[in-house]
């Protein structure tokens with residue numbers, strides 16, 4: 033199972049009730065590249081949480097400190 037969660041507000045964006053290794057999801061490519069930051073596995077490795085930005089948070093710059101400096 034794959035859970036898509038906003039990394040900013042932690043809102044659950046969506047879920048995929050299948051194997052996270054499904055090639056259609058492209059997550060296995062992520063794992064090799066930037067996956068360590070984006071993908072979080074539970075203890076059994078069967079539930080994967082994918083950290084994304086939801087549409088509410090997308091306009092927020094990645095570097096939040098930019099606004100306060």
Ligand SMILES: [Zn+2]
Nearest residue numbers: 038041086089
């Ligand atoms: Zn959000």
